[in-house]
Amino acid sequence: MWRCHQKQERNFFPTGRPDPACRWMEGKMLRRFTEHLSSLPRIVLDEEEESDLLLLGCGAFSPLKGFLTREDYYSVLHRCRLADGRLWPLPIVLSLQAEEVKTLPTSGPVALYKANGQVLGVLFLNRVFSRNLKEEARLVYGTEDEDHPGVASLLRKGSYLAGGEVFVLKPEKTLEYPWEPEETKRLIRERGWRTVVGFQTRNPIHRAHEYLHKTALELVDGLLLHPLVGKTKAGDIPVEIRLRCYEALINEYYPKNRVLLGVFPAAMRYAGPREALFHALVRKNYGCTHMIIGRDHAGVGAYYGTYEAQEFCARFQSELGVEILPFDHAFYCYKCAQLGTEKTCPHGRRDRLILSGTKVREVLQRGGDLPAEFTRAEVAAILKNSYTQGSLAVESSSVDCGS
Numbered sequence: 001m002w003r004c005h006q007k008q009e010r011n012f013f014p015t016g017r018p019d020p021a022c023r024w025m026e027g028k029m030l031r032r033f034t035e036h037l038s039s040l041p042r043i044v045l046d047e048e049e050e051s052d053l054l055l056l057g058c059g060a061f062s063p064l065k066g067f068l069t070r071e072d073y074y075s076v077l078h079r080c081r082l083a084d085g086r087l088w089p090l091p092i093v094l095s096l097q098a099e100e101v102k103t104l105p106t107s108g109p110v111a112l113y114k115a116n117g118q119v120l121g122v123l124f125l126n127r128v129f130s131r132n133l134k135e136e137a138r139l140v141y142g143t144e145d146e147d148h149p150g151v152a153s154l155l156r157k158g159s160y161l162a163g164g165e166v167f168v169l170k171p172e173k174t175l176e177y178p179w180e181p182e183e184t185k186r187l188i189r190e191r192g193w194r195t196v197v198g199f200q201t202r203n204p205i206h207r208a209h210e211y212l213h214k215t216a217l218e219l220v221d222g223l224l225l226h227p228l229v230g231k232t233k234a235g236d237i238p239v240e241i242r243l244r245c246y247e248a249l250i251n252e253y254y255p256k257n258r259v260l261l262g263v264f265p266a267a268m269r270y271a272g273p274r275e276a277l278f279h280a281l282v283r284k285n286y287g288c289t290h291m292i293i294g295r296d297h298a299g300v301g302a303y304y305g306t307y308e309a310q311e312f313c314a315r316f317q318s319e320l321g322v323e324i325l326p327f328d329h330a331f332y333c334y335k336c337a338q339l340g341t342e343k344t345c346p347h348g349r350r351d352r353l354i355l356s357g358t359k360v361r362e363v364l365q366r367g368g369d370l371p372a373e374f375t376r377a378e379v380a381a382i383l384k385n386s387y388t389q390g391s392l393a394v395e396s397s398s399v400d401c402g403s
Ligand SMILES: [Zn+2]
Pocket: 333, 334, 335, 336, 337, 340, 345, 346, 347, 351
């Protein structure tokens, strides 16, 4: 059996690696892992855990070095902090079913696999511990309601967790867009930006979001347009279509030297305030100095208050290390003849162009045109084609918020 304790781990890992937050398995460690792989116990990861492992590997989840141990897990649930006191709002965990626990040693290296049999990395198991799924749902999502997509996903998971540090095999096939913090920070440095605002999105970008970007760009050097490209709920607009929309928008309407399109390969949790804080913390790792947090950021349905995510982030502002830019919903006002928010437009609802997500879907499904004040023509054309060609499901939603 391959035993590797912390002291040995340090020996395996080559010194002078570029980003100390990275957990890629390299050099001697990779060779030893490959030699011993067939004798190691194994855990198969689900899609969300696979995303988390990739993000641990590339250092996006720094200061995490692996899946949460028991001490960190309870500390995160109850205090939004790791056991050592550093901010961390979401449990990044590796679930096990009771029958899987029986196949594992109490500690030591465990090989991590994808469902299709592909090996992904190694976990240095600290210990297996049990959890209360409903308690976790209440503390993280604020509800046990199974209609909440994050809660529904959580309640399907195992009641045991495997905590410990990980090392990850770097995927051979990389994404088309910058997705690692190190590469993203290099691109930011090359552009000479000292201040960078991050924008998280899982939706197409409409004029209202563009207004927020451009308002922020009046204050900072660059914009990191950072769509989440991991698992989202059924009905969200597929990544390929969204990326085409972002490209079209940037090409026509943004100064090229002030915007960077990267991707964030995380799964969406819809955990509202806690996920907003998580989105901000992680974007700091990608080089952001500022972060746009909109109304009901990372929310779903009516589970969170309109300003809850912004207020929650504000509580931790002094130790976040990234400045939160809280924005209101934007809209086009016919009287102002421009975009604005409640903060800048004195007119009433009937002077404003406000389309619900349902209304937008109706227009697109019948092959109609979205008003130019609502969506740039290039973006509207991509969405309309996707609907009329059937690439978007009828229930496709989420055109109404930027998170
Ligand atoms: Zn107005």
